[in-house]
Amino acid sequence: MSDSDSMQRWHLRMREKPVLRIVAKRFIPFVLLFALYVQFHGDYGPGGGFQAGVIFAAGLILYAMIFGREALEKVAPPRAVEIAAALGVLLYTGVGVATMLGGGNFLAYGALDSHDPMHGQHLGILLVEAGVGITVAAVMTAVYFCYAGRGAGE
């Protein structure tokens, strides 16, 4: 495939650019950290799982663009990405099932903690947003894998 050839050449060229390599290397940890900040800040203000997932995936994709898809595949194997996408949804719906088992309606977080419904609300939104974050980050990465040559899971 000529597409993946040109992709390969692109990565080879990228590896020769020290400024890009070093800036990316310095920045990616902060991108990932910022994603986590947005994730947990969602409890108190603007933010949340969707935005955090996109930022986290952007960090991973930046890594792949500079250091090559193979490097990212070592960090986030496509199969693991696929499993993460599924687990995120399961975490979300799992909270719903847990609230039903706790005697409340679907996603009535208060039922998560029988002593302190407020605490249950907090825990519920935290877990649900974590599920959203995981799935969004995983799906974004999987989409990148698809565009950058082979599909996720192959």
Add this chain to the structure above:
Amino acid sequence: MTHLPVLQIALPLIAAPLCVLLRHARAVQIFAVLVAWACLGIALALLGAALPGGAISYELGGWPAPLGIEYRVDLANAFVLVVVSALGAVVLPIGPGRRGHAVPPRREYLFYASFLLCMAGLMGVAITGDIFNVFVFLEISSLAAYTLIALGRQRQALRAAFSYLMMGTIGGTFVLIGIGFLYQMTGTLNMADLQRLLPAVQQSRSVHAAFAFLTVGIGIKLAVFPLHQWLPNAYSFAPPAVSAFLASTATKVAYYLLVRLAFGVFGTAYVFGALGLGALLLPLALLAMFVGALAAIYQSDLKRLLAYSSVSQIGYMILGLSFGTATGLTGGLVHIANHALTKGGLFLAVACIVAQTGSSALSDLRGLSRRMPWTFAAIAIGGLGLIGAPGTAGFVSKWYLVLAALSAGRPEVAFAVLLSSLLAGIYVWRVLEAAWFRDPVQSAPRGEAPLRILIPTWVLIGASLYFGVFTEWTAGIAEAAARQLLEGAP
């Protein structure tokens, strides 16, 4: 069980990611089929609970209705839930198809996951009482449908899925804009609340625009003429099981949504009185009936022929809505079930043929009825159902439509229904003539299709015969649902 309404949606939604984790093709197939049948069980239980005439309400997250998201089951949507889940349960066991398909066995789990997500989305549109939730589920079902269509074994499947994606996205955007206008004017997203608040502001331009955007957006998903261009390609290049499922459910759910908005949100007096939706839909319905049937006559591929026939059949459902009367609506709603059974059965019969010959071109059907008598008996009965011959389910729908046209004082419309049935007779005859009265080609397969596909085909075709005679569960419920909708208290 108080949690049944949410389980209806949550069950397939939980099962889909589990399919991805389970991964093993055979295990995933068994698991997904069990889930689909469980959905049917839940839908039947909900229908049973809705039969006395009330509505079952479920508050998601325990937040009360106008603020939180509410699932609201009454007769109309319980009926749609049963149709969608029944078709899913019968069609899913066929799987993505074995012969030369685009999905390698080790990726088959993605087909089942997408199928369950599509089911969850379609049932979600039907069950929810929150109009923004409708948009979310509409997108879930549409995204899953694009994926499923793209799995077809020909390369054109990708293009068909892409053009459906383009049209579907425009439709989805229009729906969202319409919802935005409604929210701006009323400050609520709950359908029952909207119905209460809208009359005060209904003469404003924003509400007019909201109605226009919603109608056109849903019209695209519903493939109402002239917004049907995506449908023939999507249905004819999708894998057989997907064609059978989508043809019998996706447009039906969009139709239900249009009905719900007309009667349960905007209100009959506004939609049919002030805005004159009937005068707009009637000519479109008639055009769809004739253009769809005429186009079907000239197709050289059985799947395409059935797809154009769907355009024509959607016309009948729109016609039922356009009268704005209980009889017309009964005809439209009962056609949801009747056409789902008939067209689902026919597309499955095509799956039988494709499984044996690898082709669905009419020229490859020559003499096949001698080799595959059961498959072609199913096609003959399904074809009679499309025409609306007495004794088939199609007759029941057309009976109500003709009654509605006559009681609305439009005998010429009743005549048009009969005339378009004649056109249906022509395209059905083309298929039967090729299969029965031509000599078989040399390469014709020797045997009947595998039972794995033949049994689901006959389940649907048999049901279409049963409901052509015993109409208590189809027309009876549709009639009660239409009355419930028209009384305006959803």
